[in-house]
Amino acid sequence: MKLPDKTCKIEEAIARIPDGATIMVGGFGVPGTPFTLIQELVRQGQRGLTIIKNDANERGLGIDHLLASGQVARLVTTHIGLNPRAIAMLNAGELIVEFNAQGILAERVRAGGAGLKAILTDIGLGTELAQGKPQVEIDGQVALVETALRADAALIHADRSDVFGNLGYVATARNFNPLMAMAADLVIAEAETVLPLGGLPPDAVQTPGPFVDCVVGLPVLSEEYAVVRR
Amino acid sequence: MVARAAREIEPGMVVNLGIGLPTQVVDHLPEDFPVCLHTENGLAGIGPTRSPEAADRNLIDAGGAYVSTVPGSAFFDSAVSFALVRSGRLDLTMLGAFEVAQTGDLANWKIPGKFSPGAGGGIELAQKARRVVVLTSHTDRAGNPKLKEACSLPLTARGCVARVFTDMAVIDLGRAGFILRELAEGVSLSEVAEATAAPLACPGADVPRF
Numbered sequence: 080m081k082l083p084d085k086t087c088k089i090e091e092a093i094a095r096i097p098d099g100a101t102i103m104v105g106g107f108g109v110p111g112t113p114f115t116l117i118q119e120l121v122r123q124g125q126r127g128l129t130i131i132k133n134d135a136n137e138r139g140l141g142i143d144h145l146l147a148s149g150q151v152a153r154l155v156t157t158h159i160g161l162n163p164r165a166i167a168m169l170n171a172g173e174l175i176v177e178f179n180a181q182g183i184l185a186e187r188v189r190a191g192g193a194g195l196k197a198i199l200t201d202i203g204l205g206t207e208l209a210q211g212k213p214q215v216e217i218d219g220q221v222a223l224v225e226t227a228l229r230a231d232a233a234l235i236h237a238d239r240s241d242v243f244g245n246l247g248y249v250a251t252a253r254n255f256n257p258l259m260a261m262a263a264d265l266v267i268a269e270a271e272t273v274l275p276l277g278g279l280p281p282d283a284v285q286t287p288g289p290f291v292d293c294v295v296g297l298p299v300l301s302e303e304y305a306v307v308r309r
Numbered sequence: 310m311v312a313r314a315a316r317e318i319e320p321g322m323v324v325n326l327g328i329g330l331p332t333q334v335v336d337h338l339p340e341d342f343p344v345c346l347h348t349e350n351g352l353a354g355i356g357p358t359r360s361p362e363a364a365d366r367n368l369i370d371a372g373g374a375y376v377s378t379v380p381g382s383a384f385f386d387s388a389v390s391f392a393l394v395r396s397g398r399l400d401l402t403m404l405g406a407f408e409v410a411q412t413g414d415l416a417n418w419k420i421p422g423k424f425s426p427g428a429g430g431g432i433e434l435a436q437k438a439r440r441v442v443v444l445t446s447h448t449d450r451a452g453n454p455k456l457k458e459a460c461s462l463p464l465t466a467r468g469c470v471a472r473v474f475t476d477m478a479v480i481d482l483g484r485a486g487f488i489l490r491e492l493a494e495g496v497s498l499s500e501v502a503e504a505t506a507a508p509l510a511c512p513g514a515d516v517p518r519f
Contacts, residue, residue, distance in 0.1 A: 107350040160426025181430040182391020205467045250367040
């Protein structure tokens with residue numbers, strides 16, 4: 080038996096994302112952000128997107144291009160403080176922003192990836208983040224119902240992949256990537272190194288290949304991946 | 310103020326330092342001090358800050374500063390990172406503030422219509438760390454007090470703050486509100502009281518200086 084080869088052309092992978100799609104994007108700041116996949120999404124121009132990402136990157140990087148091109152209708156996030164454009168668009172009513180507590184966003188994505196409907200938590204009780212969310216009582220204490228998140232597509236950045244889509248991450252570039260790689264109908268992973276089958280030892284696999292639909296190799300890394308000089 | 314706040318960290322603690330002033334606390338710890346620094350984006354065991362020239366592009370803290378590892382560091386994903394926070398493994402967090410109320414309420418994530426950066430991991434840090442201390446200027450840029458009877462901005466968490474370090478004073482949060490513990494060198498009791506928009510208890514006549 081032989082595991083299937085999922086390597087594909089970036090143009091064809093991103094073309095499977097329609098207008099109006101909900102897209103999870105890995106990354107926390109620069110590390111783990113799939114800049115090359117985002118650039119292709121900008122080039123193809125799908126519109127009316129809902130983006131789920133921890134942050135909005137910084138001016139001139141990643142998500143900022145999608146905001147500048149007007150492709151994003153809604154942003155589900157935890158922190159946009161490093162992107163003045165995102166804050167200005169929010170203030171001007173040009174972008175709907177849904178803020179989440181960071182670990183709750185992670186758990187909502189994880190629940191979606193695990194086939195669960197929601198999680199229960201006391202995080203955010205007594206703040207405006209609790210507004211409009213159902214509450215239940217667990218052992219005499221109030222808990223918020225936070226619904227699970229799934230997406231039409233997930234854009235993932237991995238340090239390494241084999242051709243089957245087994246993924247490995249590096250340092251703080253892991254962040255939301257392994258969670259989002261389980262929570263979308265179409266999972267597209269860009270990888271700095273693409274290895275043949277057997278190139279990743281089974282114990283070194285951080286996202287198992289069955290979760291991944293397309294593997295895109297990165298022959299070169301653009302400037303966006305480099306150290307940011309502020 | 311930052312040097313004084315560094316003395317809040319006890320040997321053996323797991324500590325998260327928030328974006329801004331709190332991050333600078335680490336510069337005031339002795340090199341061999343036994344502490345585990347945690348950052349939300351997936352690292353326990355933060356090492357010294359790196360210059361852009363010496364930086365690893367994949368290794369930052371939650372504020373975006375380039376950092377390093379130490380022997381024994383661990384990387385993990387964002388779910389694991391907050392499992393650590395919510396399950397009570399975090400002994401201490403130091404956070405910034407827009408406002409602190411005398412009830413210990415904290416507001417630090419949203420100024421409606423003006424600046425709404427979002428709370429990031431701040432809500433879980435404020436709600437679940439075993440001890441929450443705030444590092445902030447005593448007043449905002451316009452000179453308005455940040456320590457108030459009640460917060461006017463959207464809350465990060467209720468009743469979470471145990472102690473506030475400012476450029477003027479060290480102030481504890483007790484059942485009856487703000488309690489003055491220490492004064493900065495050159496600052497008088499009346500100046501601190503004036504810059505605080507809530508009652509300020511002063512248990513002793515001889516307030517220590519820092």
